[in-house]
Amino acid sequence: MNKEWSELNKTMQTQINKKGTYKAGINTLFDLRNELMQTLISFKEELCREDFDAIPFISADGYHSKTIAYSIWHIFRIEDIVAHTVINEDEQVFFTGNYQSRINSPIITTGNELVKQQIADFSKQLNLEELYSYIFEVRESTEKIVQRLSYDELKRKIPEDRREYLKSLNVVSTDENAIWLIEYWCNKDIRGLIQMPFSRHWIMHIEACLRIRNKLYL
Numbered sequence: 001m002n003k004e005w006s007e008l009n010k011t012m013q014t015q016i017n018k019k020g021t022y023k024a025g026i027n028t029l030f031d032l033r034n035e036l037m038q039t040l041i042s043f044k045e046e047l048c049r050e051d052f053d054a055i056p057f058i059s060a061d062g063y064h065s066k067t068i069a070y071s072i073w074h075i076f077r078i079e080d081i082v083a084h085t086v087i088n089e090d091e092q093v094f095f096t097g098n099y100q101s102r103i104n105s106p107i108i109t110t111g112n113e114l115v116k117q118q119i120a121d122f123s124k125q126l127n128l129e130e131l132y133s134y135i136f137e138v139r140e141s142t143e144k145i146v147q148r149l150s151y152d153e154l155k156r157k158i159p160e161d162r163r164e165y166l167k168s169l170n171v172v173s174t175d176e177n178a179i180w181l182i183e184y185w186c187n188k189d190i191r192g193l194i195q196m197p198f199s200r201h202w203i204m205h206i207e208a209c210l211r212i213r214n215k216l217y218l
Helices: 003-015 019-046 049-053 068-088 099-103 117-125 128-148 161-169 180-186 190-217
Strands: none
Touching: 003 019, 003 190, 019 128, 019 190, 049 068, 049 117, 068 117, 068 128, 068 161, 068 180, 068 190, 099 128, 128 190, 161 180
């Protein structure tokens, strides 16, 4: 793991566990996310369209077995679902912004159900400009939600009815590679969700993207 990202993540986790350093921890979280977003922006500036669809580790076991385009989609569909449906109980950016049509995506899910060539084929269909518009909007909306959370709210459990509501939206596939996400999210408190989809999840997939990029260019 990138040492700087790892240290920021560790610091953030320590800080948000104590009331006195909670606000500093949220600032550290935003610093980490800013660093990671700069990496995603660098892809847009430096890579060609085909690079986003390349799948050089197609048979590997790990996050690097995807494409860069898929990874970006996956990070932010999960964040959008968790921030808005699970935590804030309002409508996802994906729907309010009509992003399925804008991005030209055949799916509205997290993409966990896709494998190998399906991932490559999916990636080629995406409008990258609109995908980047989506990720910027999701990031901003998530951070507004997180900024409003008090320290005491971090212990809040997800209401039982969220599970069924999530299922009704069809934003998580019923495929065995995806359906577990609903229980995973709904069994965490708000602190746990900040520590995974909003931070560590970004790190894991963006590091995988860097591995793909390096395979293509080094």
